[in-house]
Amino acid sequence: xxxxxxxxxxxxxxxxxxxxxxxxxxxxxxxxxxxxxxxxxxxxxxxxxxxxxxxxxxxxxxxxxxxxxxxxxxxxxxxxxxxxxxxxxxxxxxxxxxxxxxxxxxxxxxxxxxxxxxxxxxxxxxxxxxxxxxxxxxxxxxxxxxxxxxxxxxxxxxxxxxxxxxxxxxxxxxxxxxxxxxxxxxxxxxxxxxxxxxxxxxxxxxxxxxxxxxxxxxxxxxxxxxxxxxxxxxxxxxxxxxxxxxxxxxxxxxxxxxxxxxxxxxxxxxxxxxxxxxxxxxxxxxxxxxxxxxxxxxxxxxxxxxxxxxxxxxxxxxxxxxxxxxxxxxxxxxxxxxxxxxxxxxxxxxxxxxxxxxxxxxxxxxxxxxxxxxxxxxxxxxxxxxxxxxxxxxxxxxxxxxxxxxxxxxxxxxxxxxxxxxxxxxxxxxxxxxxxxxxxxxxxxxxxxxxxxxxxxxxxxxxxxxxxxxxxxxxxxxxxxxxxxxxxxxxxxxxxxxxxx
Ligand SMILES: Cc1cc2nc3c(=O)[nH]c(=O)nc-3n(C[C@H](O)[C@H](O)[C@H](O)COP(=O)(O)OP(=O)(O)OC[C@H]3O[C@@H](n4cnc5c(N)ncnc54)[C@H](O)[C@@H]3O)c2cc1C
Numbered sequence: 001x002x003x004x005x006x007x008x009x010x011x012x013x014x015x016x017x018x019x020x021x022x023x024x025x026x027x028x029x030x031x032x033x034x035x036x037x038x039x040x041x042x043x044x045x046x047x048x049x050x051x052x053x054x055x056x057x058x059x060x061x062x063x064x065x066x067x068x069x070x071x072x073x074x075x076x077x078x079x080x081x082x083x084x085x086x087x088x089x090x091x092x093x094x095x096x097x098x099x100x101x102x103x104x105x106x107x108x109x110x111x112x113x114x115x116x117x118x119x120x121x122x123x124x125x126x127x128x129x130x131x132x133x134x135x136x137x138x139x140x141x142x143x144x145x146x147x148x149x150x151x152x153x154x155x156x157x158x159x160x161x162x163x164x165x166x167x168x169x170x171x172x173x174x175x176x177x178x179x180x181x182x183x184x185x186x187x188x189x190x191x192x193x194x195x196x197x198x199x200x201x202x203x204x205x206x207x208x209x210x211x212x213x214x215x216x217x218x219x220x221x222x223x224x225x226x227x228x229x230x231x232x233x234x235x236x237x238x239x240x241x242x243x244x245x246x247x248x249x250x251x252x253x254x255x256x257x258x259x260x261x262x263x264x265x266x267x268x269x270x271x272x273x274x275x276x277x278x279x280x281x282x283x284x285x286x287x288x289x290x291x292x293x294x295x296x297x298x299x300x301x302x303x304x305x306x307x308x309x310x311x312x313x314x315x316x317x318x319x320x321x322x323x324x325x326x327x328x329x330x331x332x333x334x335x336x337x338x339x340x341x342x343x344x345x346x347x348x349x350x351x352x353x354x355x356x357x358x359x360x361x362x363x364x365x366x367x368x369x370x371x372x373x374x375x376x377x378x379x380x381x382x383x384x385x386x387x388x389x390x391x392x393x394x395x396x397x398x399x400x401x402x403x404x405x406x407x408x409x410x411x412x413x414x415x416x417x418x419x420x421x422x423x424x425x426x427x428x429x430x431x432x433x434x435x436x437x438x439x440x441x442x443x444x445x446x447x448x449x450x451x452x453x454x455x456x457x458x459x460x461x462x463x464x465x466x467x468x469x470x471x472x473x474x475x476x477x478x479x480x481x482x483x484x485x486x487x488x489x490x491x492x493x494x495x496x497x498x499x500x501x
Contacts, residue, residue, distance in 0.1 A: 005223055005233025007202065011037040014219045014239040016207040016254065019085015020486035021470030022245030023190030028494035030197035037237050039205040039219065042081035043226060045088065050177030054322040057176040061089050070371045074429035075273060077371065078437045079247055083203050084187025086247065091174050091294040091318065092183055093481040094132040094162040096123050100304050105475050110447045113456045113492065122488040130164035130184045139170065141292025144316040146281065146346045150397030151299035151314070158299040172291040175318055205235055210242055210258040212463055217242045241465050241501060248439040248472040252361040253369050255443065261460040266453050270444050271359030272477040273373050273436035274351055277383060278317060278327065279390040281346040281399030289347045294318035302389060303353065303479050310355040310378055311479065312386035314393060317349040327433060329409055346394055350386030352379050353479030361442050380427050391418045405433035438482050443472040458493035469493050
């Protein structure tokens, strides 16, 4: 079909996606003097668009209106669709990759470039640029105090997390985009700096196909209407270097649609989700789980505590009314009575580091993602243990009763009931509500071209000049919130591209 609006551009580099990976690459390559064109399916939103309304923001800025799910509907997967990627709507927790994970990459996977010592300067660079700092004690909100104080009362290690903000007023709406321009997400940092250096950012532009003709590559796709997904035009960008940075879900989708870099059938085959579920405590005092800094404390006592590179950790989760209503069990009158106690709810999440689970991203006949994920026995055991610990932490912080997100109501009236009820509860698909906000590793990097999609420099093993730079290339599950890792790895890859071309 011929569209009136068309863009035909020739560049040195075409980047698809503008989150952690795409944002860093756009800035570093443009500042190195390359002609960079970046296409992003989401809109280029500014402070006035971040109206703190869940109904509006989930529809406009989250993929599939925050309803992307695995095929069996057992996991809801949250990712963003904006200039700035998911960073625009994330919660600002900024943590380095755990040391034991980096040791595994360097020693067992032979990715020496990603050892702790090698990656340290990149972490430091990103942390300086994004003003990552820990919040002082008095700025934890009530919901984070539950994790911080409850864990410490039980003798578990808990600490403040780093955050990428400057002048945060603690409104609590990071997940709906920062209305005050103080969250240092990619839309306010890497992307504007890339533009200052000459990069062209084309928003509402969805890449549909990448083709390779000798050294040159062509990225083709559609221009979308600002307020809907109606196609209003098309684009074609020719460049010798293409960087796919569409996230761990949408990078494999684009590569599979383009039939590229998949001779070994590894594209999309090794998805990790960082499986996440929650406990909710009912308190006599007001908690207001949606207000104040969303995440500022973590209990990391149980990460890798058995030296099996698995385990879990516990964080607070900001719960605004619509999210609470979607997650809470019960229907009708009973649901209403739980919602009436909304302001007294404390919400903690249990995040399990994937070890023996299996995930994949494929595409259907329309090119849409088909996501599958099966929780392994060991990871399921950690889900159960994590719920046990999180419930005890809630009680230690003063909860009157604590419930899980099991389909069959599971509520503890005291800590004595936790173990018994969790041992009879079920953990199969759709028997407990599970989320993922941290999909990773679906096109992982590695030194062996038979078992990985890109090499340590982010370049496809098969197609020279085709790079991937986002959460999809992270070699394994991290066990921690991933943005800082992706930013740091992207800095390294972008620097390598500048050095090579
Ligand atoms: C609610 C929420 C809270 C979170 N909080 C935290 C946190 O506090 N700390 C933390 O470390 N992590 C957090 N995360 C996760 C973190 O933000 C992501 O892991 C990170 O942004 C992923 O970076 P990325 O570069 O892989 O992709 P993304 O940041 O997801 O960016 C990919 C971009 O590519 C675009 N794209 C995809 N396909 C195409 C295409 N074909 N054409 C054009 N554009 C395309 C997408 O629209 C998207 O904007 C959170 C996530 C969510 C959902």
